[in-house]
Amino acid sequence: MQRMLRALATGGTAVALVLTAVGCGSGTVGETTDNKTGGDKAAEGSITVDTAQGKVTLDKPATKVVTLEWTYAEELVALGVTPAGNADNKGYGTWITAKGAGLPDKVTDVGDRNEPSLEKIRALQPDLIVIDNDRSKANLKQLQAIAPVLSFTYTTKPQLETMKKNFGELAKAVGKEDKAAEVTQQIDTKAADLKGRLDKAGKGGLKYALAQGFTANGTASIRMLTDDAIAPQVLNLAGLKNGWKGQADAWGMTTVGVEGLTKVEKDATFLYVAADNDNPFTGDFADNAVWKGLDFVKNDKALPLDPGTWLFGGPLSAMHILDETGKALKV
Numbered sequence: 226m227q228r229m230l231r232a233l234a235t236g237g238t239a240v241a242l243v244l245t246a247v248g249c250g251s252g253t254v255g256e257t258t259d260n261k262t263g264g265d266k267a268a269e270g271s272i273t274v275d276t277a278q279g280k281v282t283l284d285k286p287a288t289k290v291v292t293l294e295w296t297y298a299e300e301l302v303a304l305g306v307t308p309a310g311n312a313d314n315k316g317y318g319t320w321i322t323a324k325g326a327g328l329p330d331k332v333t334d335v336g337d338r339n340e341p342s343l344e345k346i347r348a349l350q351p352d353l354i355v356i357d358n359d360r361s362k363a364n365l366k367q368l369q370a371i372a373p374v375l376s377f378t379y380t381t382k383p384q385l386e387t388m389k390k391n392f393g394e395l396a397k398a399v400g401k402e403d404k405a406a407e408v409t410q411q412i413d414t415k416a417a418d419l420k421g422r423l424d425k426a427g428k429g430g431l432k433y434a435l436a437q438g439f440t441a442n443g444t445a446s447i448r449m450l451t452d453d454a455i456a457p458q459v460l461n462l463a464g465l466k467n468g469w470k471g472q473a474d475a476w477g478m479t480t481v482g483v484e485g486l487t488k489v490e491k492d493a494t495f496l497y498v499a500a501d502n503d504n505p506f507t508g509d510f511a512d513n514a515v516w517k518g519l520d521f522v523k524n525d526k527a528l529p530l531d532p533g534t535w536l537f538g539g540p541l542s543a544m545h546i547l548d549e550t551g552k553a554l555k556v
Contacts, residue, residue, distance in 0.1 A: 322533025
């Protein structure tokens with residue numbers, strides 16, 4: 226299976242040929258805490274974090290953290306915390322190229338996100354492990370025997386607010402709530418800046434469709450993102466309008482072939498992400514009559530984003546989506 230498909234075991238739960246449905250989220254979106262230094266206190270000096278598996282209490286902020294999902298590794302880096310260990314460093318480096326998101330070389334690779342090495346994790350002697358609630362359920366008890374575990378669900382609606390909430394909860398656990406608030410605000414600031422540039426260029430309210438292309442078992446496929454997905458929610462902050470209204474799965478995506486692209490609204494600009502070595506839009510579709518007949522193709526409005534624009538990530542990836550869209554739209 227091509228690299229794009231492997232990477233689609235994305236920032237919350239395994240997204241293979243068919244995206245699996247996910248369960249409840251990690252608490253209520255929009256919950257807040259009055260404790261600005263360490264979260265709600267279950268006892269003097271302790272920190273209580275809201276997770277998909279319920280409340281988790283830590284005696285003090287964690288300093289040696291292992292992450293088994295790229296999103297939460299990205300979020301730790303955004304907080305200025307270097308993970309002690311992370312699952313699949315190579316994949317992380319390939320797919321998450323947002324400014325400031327790189328993992329330092331000293332981060333230990335603890336194996337595949339679906340099947341991490343418990344031995345490597347144990348050897349790091351972490352004081353916290355961060356997981357995706359669906360991907361890591363099978364190993365939950367074994368991981369809890371090593372260290373406290375924070376388990377988050379990514380796809381709870383609305384996904385952007387869920388990401389922000391989970392980011393804040395993780396920040397509690399490492400004593401970085403102020404930094405989380407600062408980074409989260411940067412998303413809104415960057416979106417407002419892009420909106421202003423679009424308005425100035427006469428492109429305010431521009432209609433778009435956002436896609437991810439890849440090849441599976443020799444067949445080119447496209448995942449179209451609806452407003453239920455986090456990436457369009459980020460773009461919509463800048464006043465852009467999503468021109469794809471397909472049936473959404475749990476991740477907010479619709480999987481289609483080239484014929485399905487005829488349902489993209491006719492005045493939409495087509496923004497897409499595809500790997501350099503697996504790009505159906507410039508490869509399999511290049512001589513396809515349906516593709517060549519699409520309005521956005523005929524009007525030169527099929528615009529690539531950086532292949533490392535991760536559409537299922539944390540706050541740094543969200544800002545990267547905004548940056549890349551601005552570049553693609555030449556504003």
